[in-house]
Amino acid sequence: MLTVSLRCQCHGAACTGCGMSSSRIHGIDERQIHDLACHGFRVCLHANVRRFRCANLAFDRQTFAAPLSLAMPYQRRSQRLQKVHAQVGLALSGLPSARLLRHQNCVCKKAGYKTAA
Numbered sequence: 001m002l003t004v005s006l007r008c009q010c011h012g013a014a015c016t017g018c019g020m021s022s023s024r025i026h027g028i029d030e031r032q033i034h035d036l037a038c039h040g041f042r043v044c045l046h047a048n049v050r051r052f053r054c055a056n057l058a059f060d061r062q063t064f065a066a067p068l069s070l071a072m073p074y075q076r077r078s079q080r081l082q083k084v085h086a087q088v089g090l091a092l093s094g095l096p097s098a099r100l101l102r103h104q105n106c107v108c109k110k111a112g113y114k115t116a117a
């Protein structure tokens, strides 16, 4: 497995709840996202994403993570890998697609989302 470490360097982001921009850093989230295989090796992206504090007191959500362009929030697969899974699943369906994706090292089971606060 290839592990690639990414670090978000954004200085601010728009709140995902109310849209208000914030640059008050609350902490760092570590996201593990699986990506397309590279030369037969599975690829796992370890992304450190900044979490910001929302200044809007009217909303319940107090913190939010900066968005990543390669995966939606809470998504464990990159959008590229998600697209390949959908295309292979539609073309082959069920078990054959699972076998092919496993053979191509395009499966993800242990990726997740951790909060380091």
Ligand SMILES: [Zn+2]
Pocket: 015, 016, 017, 018, 019, 020, 054, 055, 056, 059, 061
């Ligand atoms: Zn907000």
